[in-house]
Amino acid sequence: MERVAFLVDESGTRVDCLLNPETVQVTRLAGVRPRGGADGQLTGAGLADDPLVFTGGGRTELVLDLLFDADFVEAQVRPEDVRTLTRPLWLLAENSAAEHGWLRPPLVRLVWGKTWNVPGVIVAVAERFDAFTLTGTPRRSWLRLKLVRVAEGAEAARAGFEEELAAASSPTVPPGSAVVAAADGAAEPGWSGVRFDLLAHDALGSPLRWRLLAEHNRISDPLTVPAGTPLAVPPVTASAAGSGGAP
Template identity: 85%
Template sequence: MERVAFLIDATGARVDCLLNPETVQVTRLAGVRRRTSTEGQLTGVGLADDPLVFTGGGRTELVLDLLFDVDFVESQVRPDDVRSLTRPLWMLAENSAVEHGWLRPPLVRLVWGKTWNVPGVIVAVAERFDAFTGTGSPRRSWLRLKLVRVAESADQAQAGFEEELTAAGTPTAAPGGAVVAAGDGAAAPGYSGVRFDLLAHDALGSPLRWRLLAEHNRITDPMSVPAGTALAVPPLTGAPATDPTTRAPAGGTAPDGLR
């Protein structure tokens, strides 16, 4: 399973997240503000809305909810404190880069699977700890991270969005072929670690078509499919574009530090 990673542009260093996020929230704020004067905000009698100034540009924000747990570490030597895993993400919000003589957070690129590649800076991190040991060391962390996309031209933003949609809608396996279920070493007990939504993306071009893939292979419980299982790829004729029943349960409550 491909996990979320942050690539630091200046050095090429990679900061990996332990697990894929449960949720991603994307917000777009247009370049619009209320018209003001030296005496304050401008209003007008009879106007239904305040006069606006269209400044151009805007702001695109991504908020990721991430889970870290020392029990999921794929290593014989596991850390005792989950903060050793999340500290690199905190450092990406520090003013460790210099631009035109001013300190700033480093430029990073959010990379996730085949369809997420977003340049930006991390402007906020909030973390909630639990599963403490007897010595007070937290073993689990719910971390919320906010990334603001760096300035791009409108043409670059549109081209990047079209590339994401193209990648998300293009199957990598031909109908009548097969895809092999890859396991994830960070699987929880009782779960095979196979991401059936990612299999549906590879086989049918969309993770929302996981039910079609499961029914074609007569699978009643996709979460119990053993790693290494070969699954037949069905034809897309009549395949639903969306499936409202595919919403996954959240892994926990994120901290309230980033609202």
């Protein structure tokens, strides 16, 4: 099992879970639809295929199989019901955010290691429970989730990062010094519990600069950094400040 996280762009909330990497499914649907008119779909006699309209764009979907288990929570007080852990993902499938006066699901980012950072919206959630207690309370959940990628143009993404960085607090640690990775106390097996986004916020002024901090310390997977590891603080160059050091 692999450790992945969902980051809510608006609030900065993080939802951690376990992922079976053998069950990641990515689907790309091109911007194509059957040609139609007011009376319905157009067809032609003798044609081998229906006439098509090329609309541009398209749709990229990711289907993830996630595992939640109340017994994996390494906190002083473990939840009795695994639904306490999965409810945040259900809420992300609700139309709770507003854009141009219309309600929509919140924008989230799927973060997995250093190579997966996918912005999107959660459009479907299905959950299967087992490991029930004598009172009927589920302790384990197998959750299937569908994430639809949200298109980000280069200029829009750059403007969004610059806006976030402008609102971020100033770095509290001078370049050339070090910060110590601390665990948040809620780690599961396979994860050290270190919040790398919070380290980047403290050291570099914004959680968006987590990649800059990771690359400077030659860390391939920030989710597996052992607690207590000293991390060198890099200088924030003009290019890194503009991009946030993030994809």
